Amino acid sequence: MTASGDEWLERWREYFLAWYDEGGVEAKAEEAASFAEPYLEEGIVSVSGGKDSMAMLHILVTRCKPDLCVFHWDHGPWLMPREVEREILEGIAAVAPRARLIVREYALGSEERSRWDWRTWYKAFFSTLAQLGYRYHLLGIRADESCRRRARGRIVRRRQWTEVHPIYYFTWRDTWAYVFKHGVPFPRVYFRYARLVGWDRVRLVTFFDREFEKYGSPQLDSVLSWRWRNSPGPTGIT
Amino acid sequence: MEPLEVVFYLRTPVALGFPWLNFDSLLAHILLREELGERYYALPTKVPAAAAVEAHLPLKRWRDVPVASVSIFEPPSAQLQLFSFFKRGDFPFPRGRVDRARGFFKDYYLRVAYAPVQRVRFFCTGEREEVERLCRMVPALGKERNIGFGFVKRVEVREAEEEWGLVKDGKAMRPIPIEYLRWWEDAAPLAYKPPYWDKRSVKLCCVPFTRVELA
Numbered sequence: 001m002t003a004s005g006d007e008w009l010e011r012w013r014e015y016f017l018a019w020y021d022e023g024g025v026e027a028k029a030e031e032a033a034s035f036a037e038p039y040l041e042e043g044i045v046s047v048s049g050g051k052d053s054m055a056m057l058h059i060l061v062t063r064c065k066p067d068l069c070v071f072h073w074d075h076g077p078w079l080m081p082r083e084v085e086r087e088i089l090e091g092i093a094a095v096a097p098r099a100r101l102i103v104r105e106y107a108l109g110s111e112e113r114s115r116w117d118w119r120t121w122y123k124a125f126f127s128t129l130a131q132l133g134y135r136y137h138l139l140g141i142r143a144d145e146s147c148r149r150r151a152r153g154r155i156v157r158r159r160q161w162t163e164v165h166p167i168y169y170f171t172w173r174d175t176w177a178y179v180f181k182h183g184v185p186f187p188r189v190y191f192r193y194a195r196l197v198g199w200d201r202v203r204l205v206t207f208f209d210r211e212f213e214k215y216g217s218p219q220l221d222s223v224l225s226w227r228w229r230n231s232p233g234p235t236g237i238t
Numbered sequence: 239m240e241p242l243e244v245v246f247y248l249r250t251p252v253a254l255g256f257p258w259l260n261f262d263s264l265l266a267h268i269l270l271r272e273e274l275g276e277r278y279y280a281l282p283t284k285v286p287a288a289a290a291v292e293a294h295l296p297l298k299r300w301r302d303v304p305v306a307s308v309s310i311f312e313p314p315s316a317q318l319q320l321f322s323f324f325k326r327g328d329f330p331f332p333r334g335r336v337d338r339a340r341g342f343f344k345d346y347y348l349r350v351a352y353a354p355v356q357r358v359r360f361f362c363t364g365e366r367e368e369v370e371r372l373c374r375m376v377p378a379l380g381k382e383r384n385i386g387f388g389f390v391k392r393v394e395v396r397e398a399e400e401e402w403g404l405v406k407d408g409k410a411m412r413p414i415p416i417e418y419l420r421w422w423e424d425a426a427p428l429a430y431k432p433p434y435w436d437k438r439s440v441k442l443c444c445v446p447f448t449r450v451e452l453a
Binding site for chain 2 (some may be wrong): 087197198211214215216217219220222223224226227229230231
């Protein structure tokens with residue numbers, strides 16, 4: 001027998017809420033906040049809209065600095081459908097209403113080419129970060145995500161800025177527990193993917209992006225997000 | 239031309255690259271492979287060769303839409319599952335250091351959604367003998383057939399009660415451009431004729447299994 005959508009979600013919600021106490025997530029959130037606090041004055045919090053960055057944003061806003069600076073990179077309609085982007089921006093505004101939000105849109109993102117020409121993306125993204133001129137960039141990267149991310153460490157010094165990872169020691173359970181406990185908003189598209197790939201592996205990444213072809217992402221997108229395969233949908237965000 | 243019902247009985251689950259399989263594209267694929275032989279595997283990528291066989295498809299056309307439904311998976315309660323696997327190069331590797339993270343010898347960690355279904359049903363209107371002949375040449379359906387997905391046990395082609403290749407019980411059985419419809423419940427940009435991978439086949443169409451009225 002398979003659980004219906006609501007039952008499935010309710011069971012997982014219960015599990016994550018139980019994990020919040022069992023896994024000591026409150027203490028981890030306190031630790032993350034105290035670790036990040038010294039960097040907030042000269043730093044900016046980068047928020048993709050995914051579960052990790054939204055949980056980090058919530059921790060920093062509620063425990064450190066409600067009027068912090070937030071940077072969000074809009075990938076453009078071909079890589080991030082407008083429905084999802086709209087949810088992300090609404091989520092950021094709900095979690096951090098007093099924050100100074102800086103949104104930059106990827107110029108090539110309004111063209112289909114952006115789905116396979118990802119080298120241009122890197123150039124545009126990193127030059128934007130450099131132009132922002134902040135000394136610290138706070139990112140929602142976790143050691144649990146991959147060996148490569150674990151190897152990066154909690155603080156990474158780059159040429160023009162320093163990357164700080166406040167929720168570095170969070171596991172996937174911790175992040176979801178925090179999100180469910182505090183009602184942190186996240187895009188609904190997560191449910192669709194989590195049901196198939198699992199809560200431990202679900203990630204918000206750009207859709208139909210050839211960069212992730214080696215992980216089978218565009219193939220899954222074609223089945224789960226088929227509506228966005230041939231079109232970016234309506235372009236403007238209202 | 240007569241209304242037909244085609245049922246593929248499967249040995250293994252069917253892996254998907256899209257929520258549905260298109261029956262006309264399946265026949266076009268078999269027909270093209272039959273015509274071209276080994277040359278089928280070295281087709282030019284930018285000039286769709288399927289257009290050449292489209293005229294030979296043993297299917298009725300309504301305007302420029304082939305009267306052939308998308309797949310109906312049975313049992314309908316079968317939920318999508320995930321299969322993860324590595325695709326590693328099976329090449330005569332050169333001597334010395336080979337970079338398998340990028341370039342020609344790159345390894346892929348792939349994930350594919352599959353449906354653990356027992357039967358795949360299609361409706362179409364076409365030449366029964368030719369449709370039957372082509373269907374018997376289908377060894378497997380869907381994606382990742384080379385690793386065992388979608389193996390066909392047997393296929394049955396029988397006469398259908400009515401023409402259900404386009405609409406059945408008021409519901410669209412395939413993508414149909416909305417310009418050919420009087421009313422539709424839901425629409426999305428979808429390919430509606432072979433080759434389905436070609437952007438030139440994409441138009442705003444009704445979504446299969448939603449309510450429509452033909453114009």
